[in-house]
Amino acid sequence: MVKITINDLSFGYASTKILENISVDIHKSSFVSIVGPNGAGKSTFLKCINKILTPDRGDIHIDRRNIRQMKRMEVARNIAYVPQSSNRVFPTTVFEMVLMGRRPHLGWFSNETDKEKVWHVLEEMGLDELALRNFDELSGGQQQKILIARALAQETGVILLDEPTSNLDIWHQLDVMENVKWLVNNRNVTALMVVHDLNMASKYSDRILMMKNGRIVSVGDPVSVLTCENIEKVYGVEAHVHTHEGIPYVMPLKQRGMTADA
Amino acid sequence: MLGLFKKQSRKSDTDSSGSSHRKQTSDARSDYQRYVGRKMLFMFVMLALVIFLGAFIVTVGPLEVSVIDVYKILFSRFFPDYFINADLPSQVVWNIRLPRIVAGIMAGFGLGICGCVMQSVLKNPLASPFTLGISSGASFGVAVAAVMGVGIISGPYLLVGNAFLFSMLCAMFIIALSSLKGATSETLILAGIAINYLFSSLSDLFHYFATDEQLRLMVSWGMGDLSAFSWSNFMLLLCIFVFCTPLLYLKANDLNIMVIGDENAKSLGIDANRVRMFCMLLASLLIATIVCFTGTIAFIGLVAPHMARMVIGSDHKYLAPASGLLGALVLIVADVVGMNIVRPTIVPTGIMTSLLGVPFFMYLILKRKRKEFW
C-alpha cells in the first residue's frame, strides 16, 4: 500500500553520530524487521521515519512525499508508532488509550463514528472487556496489544513497532507477531519492527535489515541476512544457523572478544 | 473476519487475567455508556452544587436579610421596574456578598482548570498553577509596590497592577527560557523552581526593609483574600476568563495525549512542545489575573485536579471542567466558613481553604483503591 524510500539519512546528537548514510527502500505491505546490537541506532531510525526526530541530512519519502514537507498530523495519518512501553503519570483507561489513535483523524470532538471504530478495533483484538480497565493494571502482554490496537485505530498504511516483544513470554511474543503478520497480509499494512529475537524476525519477516553503529550491514530476506558471518560481524557472537522449513534459526554459541557494544 | 485472532486473543485474556470470559460485546459497550453517564451525572451534580451553594451563601451574613429579599435585590438589578428595595440590604447583597461569591467561583474555577492543565502538560502530579513562579512573582510585585510605592499604575490598583506585571514577567521569562532549550516539562519545572527561589528571596529582601505596616500588607496579601474583589475589576477578570478557559478546553484532546509522553504524542501528530507552550501561556495569563486580585490561594490549583481525577478519571474533556467546578466549590465553601465560623473575626480564605481542603483530600487518598490512580 505504501512504499517508504529512505535516502542518505543521517542523524546525530551534537558530535555523536547515531545514524550515518542510511539508504533503503521498504516495499509496500511487507514485514520488515530491524535487528542489530544495542546502540546500533534502530530505535532512532524508527523515530526519524515517524518525524519524532528530525534527521540532520537525507530524506524520507512516503509514497513519494517527503515527510519534511508534511505536517506532523499528516505524518500521523500515514504512520503509526507502537512504543516499547508507555509511561504515564496519570491513569488512563484502555478505551481512552485506543481513542487517542483517532486523534489525527478528528477535530475537537470524538464523534460516534470514531468511537465505533475504537470499539471495532477492541472487539477485533478481543480487548473490549478491558475497555474500562486502567491501562497500568494490565499485564505486559495486554498493554502491548492495546498499544497495537491504538496504532490500528490510527488506520495508517505503515506501522512502526519498537521492540514490542521484549517483555513478553513466548506465548505472547508469538501472539504479537501473529497479529502484526495478519495486519501485513490482510490489511496491506507495511510493518517495520525493531526486534532483538533473531528467530522471531526470521520466522515472520519478509525482509530483515541488519544494523550496526548507525549503518546498514545487510538487508534482504532472512536466509541471506542471517548468516554465521553476518552475525559474527555484527554481534561478535559465534552462532550456528540451522534451517527449518526454509526459515533460518540462529543458535548463539559463544562470544568473540568484546566487540558487541563497540 | 478476524476470527482466528479473535479466538486466540480471547484465550490470552483468560490465560493472563483468569477472569471469566465470553461476556457479550454489548456488555462492554453498555458498561462504557454507564461510565460516561456517571461522569456526566457527576459534572451535573457539581454544577448544581456550585449554583446552589452560591445561591445559599448570598443569603448568609451578619445583616439579616430574608432569602426572598435577597433575590428581590438581585432581580431588581436585572428588572429595575418590577422590584423596589431598601438601600442598605441592596448595598450589602450587591456590592459585598455577590462580588465575593462571583470572585470565589471564578477564581476557584480558574485555579482548578489551570492546575489540571499544568499537571497534564508538565506530566507532573506535583505541578500547580504556581509552578512557574507566578505566586512568588506576584508577591514580589506586591512587595515592590508596598515598600517603594513604584508600579505601572498608581492609585488603588498599584498593588494589583504590580502583582500582575511581575507574575506575568516570571511566567514569560520561564517560558522564553525553556523554549530556547526545547521546553521539556523538566526544564519548565526546574526553571520554575529556580525562579521561585529567586523571587522569594527578593521579596524577603523587601520584607527586611519594610516598615511594620508594609510588612502587614505583604503578609495579609500573601494569605489570599477574596474581599478585595469588586465590580470595578470584575470586567477585566471576566474578559481574561472568557478568553482563556474555552481555548484551554479546546485543547482537551491534546491534553489527553500529552500525558503519555512527548514522543508518543508526536507520533500521534501532536507537537508536544507547542501544545505545552500554548497551554502554559494561557494558564499563566489566567492565573496571574486571578492571583493579582485574590492573593495566593495555592492549594486549590494543586488539589482540585487530583480530586476530580479520583472521581472522574483522566479524560480531559470531563476532567478539566470538573477540576474547575471542584475548585470553585472548595473555594466558596472555605470562604463562607472562614467568614462565619468565628464571627465577627474573619479567617483568611487562603488559610481556610487548606484547613478544609486537606482533610477532604486525605480522605480521598486513603479511600481510593490501590493503584487506581497515579
Added chain:
Amino acid sequence: MRQVFSYFAGILLLACLLFGTTTAYAISSALPCDDGDDVLTEKEVSYTVCDYMLEASTYTLDDVGDASYIFTFWDGKPKTITDGHDREVTFYRPVERIITTNPDNSRIVIALNELDKIVSTDECTRGGCVLPRNSNDEKIALGAWEALQIYGGGELDDLPETNTRKEIDYETMALLQPDVVLDTLWYNRGDLIEEKVGCPCVDVGSGFTFEENYYQIQLLGNVLDKKVRADELEDFIRSKVEMVAAVTSKIDESEKPTVYFAPRGATKGFYDAVEGRDFTRTEAVYEPLNIAGGINLAKDCTGNEINVAPEQIVVWEPEVIFVARSTWDGESGVGFVKDTPELSEIPAVKNGRVYDCFYPYCRGRPVDRSLLNMIYMAKRLHPEEFSDLDLEAEGNEIFKELLGVDGLFSELAEYQTFPKEVY
C-alpha cells in the same frame, strides 16, 4: 463544530448578562431634600421645613435636619475634601456615624471630642493602642477607660470590631451605615471601601514629623466639621513643640549629643528573625528627637525604618542611646545594650548614657507618644537646660488634651517607671 459554537455562545451570553448588570453601582450621592441640582437654596429648605411642620412632608426629621445643616454650614452644597491619597471625597450629609480602621485616626477623632460618633473600630483601637493595656492584654489605668464613654455608654472595647490588621469585614461595616470610614494610607483601598460600604472613605495617616500630625488633624477636623477644635489641638501641639524648640534651637550643634535611637527596643537582642526588627532597627526620620536637641545618627540613611549592622552602631559612636519599651510593663532593653560585649566600647555605654524611652509606635505613629518622647528626650539630653520642665505635669496635660482624661501619665508612670528618673 455546532457544540463548540454553542459553548462559545453560552459563555458570551453569560458575559453580556453580567456586564449589563455591573455598570451601575451607586453610593447615595444626593443632598437630602434637594431638587436634583446639588444646591440647597433657602427656598428649598424653608419649604421642606414648613412641609415637615405641617406634617405634609415625605422627608424624615433626619433629612430635614441635615438639609438645614447643609444650608447653614456648607452653603447648601455638597462638601468635597481631598484626602491623603489626593482622592476627592464628596460628602452629601454631615458626618454623624464614623468607622475608624486604625488607632491613629481613632485617637484624633477622640481628641476632636467626637468619640460618641464612632460606631465601630479596629482591633487595635479596642486593644491597647489608644488606652493602655499591660502585656497580658488586661486594661490598666482603669479610670481612663471608664472616662472615655462611647456612644450609648460603654468603654472603648465595647465598640464592634470591623477590621483587624489582616481582614476587613465590609458587610458589618455597611450594616452600621456609617457616614464616613477613616482608613489608613497603607492599604490604598479607599475606593474599594466606598464601593462596598456605600459611604465616603477618607484615607489619612499620621507620621513622625509634626507636620504630618497637623495635616491629619486639620483634614479630620474638616471631615467632621470641627475646624475650631482642630485649630485648638494643632495650637496645643505647636505650643509644646515650640516650648522645647525654643531652648534647643539656642544650643550649638556641636553641643548636641549624637543619638542612636532604637525604637523597637532590644528585647531579643540585635535582630529578631521573625519580625525583622530589634535593636538594629532605627528610624531615619524622628522629629521629636531632633527637636529635643539630639542628632539622629541615622538621619542620612535612605528609607524610613531601616536595619543597620551592629558594627555600624559601633562606628557611629553614639553619645546617647535610646531604647524603646514596647509594653507599659515590659522588660527594658537597656540591660542588653549595657551588657553586650560588642557594644561595650561605645561612648554611650561607657558613660552610662543608655536610656529607656517611650515606644513611638502602636499600629501607627501616635502623636501623644511623639510629644512625650520629645519632652522626655529633651530632659535626658539636656538636663540642665530643661531642669525646670516638669515631665509629669506635661504628660498629664498632653493626655488631658488628647483623650480628655486626668492624671493618666502619673498612673502610667507606676507601670513604666523610667520617666520618674527625670522628674
